[in-house]
Amino acid sequence: MSVTVETGDTVAAALSGTRRMLQAAGIDSAALDARLLVAAALGITVETVIAWPERSLTPDAGVRLAALMRRRVAREPMAYILGRREFWSLDLVVTPATLTPRPDSETLVAAALDELPDRHAPLSILDFGTGTGCLLLALLSELPAATGTGVDIDRAALDVARQNAFRLGLTGRTGFMQGEWGLSLSESFDVIVSNPPYIATGDLAAPAPELRFEPRLALDGGADGLSAYRALIPDAARLLRPDGLLVLEIGAGQAVPVQALLAASGLTPLRVSRDLAGVERCVLARARAYPQEVT
Numbered sequence: 001m002s003v004t005v006e007t008g009d010t011v012a013a014a015l016s017g018t019r020r021m022l023q024a025a026g027i028d029s030a031a032l033d034a035r036l037l038v039a040a041a042l043g044i045t046v047e048t049v050i051a052w053p054e055r056s057l058t059p060d061a062g063v064r065l066a067a068l069m070r071r072r073v074a075r076e077p078m079a080y081i082l083g084r085r086e087f088w089s090l091d092l093v094v095t096p097a098t099l100t101p102r103p104d105s106e107t108l109v110a111a112a113l114d115e116l117p118d119r120h121a122p123l124s125i126l127d128f129g130t131g132t133g134c135l136l137l138a139l140l141s142e143l144p145a146a147t148g149t150g151v152d153i154d155r156a157a158l159d160v161a162r163q164n165a166f167r168l169g170l171t172g173r174t175g176f177m178q179g180e181w182g183l184s185l186s187e188s189f190d191v192i193v194s195n196p197p198y199i200a201t202g203d204l205a206a207p208a209p210e211l212r213f214e215p216r217l218a219l220d221g222g223a224d225g226l227s228a229y230r231a232l233i234p235d236a237a238r239l240l241r242p243d244g245l246l247v248l249e250i251g252a253g254q255a256v257p258v259q260a261l262l263a264a265s266g267l268t269p270l271r272v273s274r275d276l277a278g279v280e281r282c283v284l285a286r287a288r289a290y291p292q293e294v295t
């Protein structure tokens, strides 16, 4: 599909041309994406795009818009094109080294906060597979006395998480480290959260167009989608303080097997929380209130 923008186009004409092009490429969010791309090409806000439709596009902006459109028509996610994604009302930097934070993952943040009635408690939080840091940073933004550690196996993702913590003024309350789940950790935590890779390898053979751009490490959950849970749940059980809280994002249909893994590691499953579409999206569990006596 050839992607062109006419020199001398107004913003209104560029918007409708972009929207039509994205619709033809099968993109459901064509109208919204068109506004964002035109705003990015012009270096102005979406609000200004809407308020000033008669403004004309400079030749430079036209060239930039055509380049951005080409990427979107190839189904590159908007977050990679813009380098940004909003999550829990936080403006986060996103790069191809990180999963694009999903609105569904806000379910995990809300479910964790529901279990933490004292928002001013000095909690320590651990985030396995932190990616952009979205889960950890969202929790820290709501829990002003909490501190947090984000672990990821991927160094480039950790750079993004550090950058996000800095931009949000949370560097002083965060630490990020490269590692394999909890393998190199020994301190204990009040809260552990994770959105691990949970798509079965077979389901990635023909991924949805946007998924092709996202890091395999962030998606591939092994043959049955549960490999990461098998690896990280025993680490979480070891690292949680007595009565500590574990919240794990899950894929559709994974609640029962993940709860079985939690119970097998001595954790007590609490409940399953659903996302806005009604899909079971995360499981919650607690460590025992007092460690078991070793006999």
Ligand SMILES: C[S@@+](CC[C@H](N)C(=O)[O-])C[C@H]1O[C@@H](n2cnc3c(N)ncnc32)[C@H](O)[C@@H]1O
Residues within 6 Å of the ligand: 098, 099, 100, 101, 102, 105, 128, 129, 130, 131, 132, 133, 134, 135, 151, 152, 153, 154, 157, 179, 180, 181, 194, 195, 196, 197, 198, 217, 218, 219
């Ligand atoms: C589904 S992404 C989640 C990213 C982010 N927490 C979010 O919710 O958007 C999973 C993350 O786990 C990381 N990861 C994969 N295998 C890992 C491992 N063995 N140890 C630590 N992190 C791992 C990936 O690099 C990726 O950043």
